[in-house]
Amino acid sequence: QLSSTFYDSTCPNALTTIRTAIRTAISRERRMAASLIRLHFHDCFVQGCDASILLNDSSTITSEKNALPNLNSARGYEVIDNAKSQVEKICPGVVSCADILTVAARDASFAVGGPSWIVKLGRRDSTTASLSSANTELPGFGDSLDRLVSMFGAKGLSARDMVALSGSHTIGQAQCFTFRNRIYNNASDIDAGFASTRRRQCPATGGNANLAPLELVTPNSFDNNYFKNLIQKKGLLASDQVLFSGGSTDSIVDEYSKNPTKFKSDFAAAMIKMGDINSLTGSEGQIRKLCYAVN
Numbered sequence: 129q130l131s132s133t134f135y136d137s138t139c140p141n142a143l144t145t146i147r148t149a150i151r152t153a154i155s156r157e158r159r160m161a162a163s164l165i166r167l168h169f170h171d172c173f174v175q176g177c178d179a180s181i182l183l184n185d186s187s188t189i190t191s192e193k194n195a196l197p198n199l200n201s202a203r204g205y206e207v208i209d210n211a212k213s214q215v216e217k218i219c220p221g222v223v224s225c226a227d228i229l230t231v232a233a234r235d236a237s238f239a240v241g242g243p244s245w246i247v248k249l250g251r252r253d254s255t256t257a258s259l260s261s262a263n264t265e266l267p268g269f270g271d272s273l274d275r276l277v278s279m280f281g282a283k284g285l286s287a288r289d290m291v292a293l294s295g296s297h298t299i300g301q302a303q304c305f306t307f308r309n310r311i312y313n314n315a316s317d318i319d320a321g322f323a324s325t326r327r328r329q330c331p332a333t334g335g336n337a338n339l340a341p342l343e344l345v346t347p348n349s350f351d352n353n354y355f356k357n358l359i360q361k362k363g364l365l366a367s368d369q370v371l372f373s374g375g376s377t378d379s380i381v382d383e384y385s386k387n388p389t390k391f392k393s394d395f396a397a398a399m400i401k402m403g404d405i406n407s408l409t410g411s412e413g414q415i416r417k418l419c420y421a422v423n
């Protein structure tokens with residue numbers, strides 16, 4: 129049973145300490161806000177929000193960091209490790225890495241103009257990781273709408289939650305190899321001018337790691353331009369554009385494009401729901417001393 133007051137008596141300064149560490153990291157590099165939100169998502173979809181994604185390879189752990197969706201892609205691990213070490217200084221052995229990552233995602237959203245929300249706390253850290261689940265349970269950039277709906281459904285999230293959460297592609301960057309097919313296949317669901325602009329930084333061969341903003345107008349601020357772009361056929365990933373391509377989620381995209389306030393409140397609610405996925409509580413798991421290793 130998670131609760132927003134979980135650390136009120138055991139570590140009253142936990143949340144301000146985390147916030148300072150996260151704000152410092154984001155002021156150094158604004159993209160870090162995007163990276164931390166994504167890290168929380170990639171944690172929660174694999175064994176639940178249990179900080180399994182933070183564990184390094186060891187004799188007992190096969191790290192999720194090496195799974196396809198994460199390798200050379202997920203980032204921000206060191207920011208969470210640092211926030212943890214700050215929190216350990218004030219209350220050793222009390223605050224879980226899973227909670228720190230959840231709070232970090234919320235603080236990251238707020239730091240770049242997104243909504244804030246009250247985070248539920250009391251998650252415990254896993255003593256295991258699952259590279260295979262990370263490879264099979266995280267969505268891919270080429271997935272169909274039906275597949276995306278069913279992958280989120282498997283985690284207790286609705287199609288509406290999925291569209292709202294995908295709105296976090298209003299910030300952050302993607303590598304060329306994730307959108308190459310889309311910009312070179314002359315499909316009817318992509319704006320021709322947009323495709324040709326993107327091709328300049330993403331050649332047909334090579335340049336796999338070249339970056340492009342997931343949302344072209346305001347890639348560093350959290351707003352609803354992502355949805356406006358989808359309506360103009362300017363989604364970067366195929367998995368972005370499928371949300372507005374004549375299917376069942378078109379009306380949600382349309383609604384969020386017109387109502388940024390509704391998008392932000394739905395996003396916050398969906399983040400809370402995602403943070404509830406299969407948490408370890410009570411005496412399950414442990415409170416790690418270091419986020420990258422089990423005790």
Ligand code: HEM
Nearest residue numbers: 162163166169201267268269293296300301302303306367
């Ligand atoms: C709907 C299914 C989704 C797919 C297929 C997907 C796929 C991707 C891909 C391929 C990238 C670029 C990675 C790279 O090039 O290294 C990316 C980036 C990102 N994703 Fe998603 N994503 C999905 C949903 C979500 C959700 C639910 C969230 C958060 C709630 C999220 C947050 C982000 C953020 C913030 C970035 C930018 C990260 C950065 O700049 O470091 N995505 N996503």
Ligand SMILES: [Ca+2]
Nearest residue numbers: 171174176180
């Ligand atoms: Ca996890």
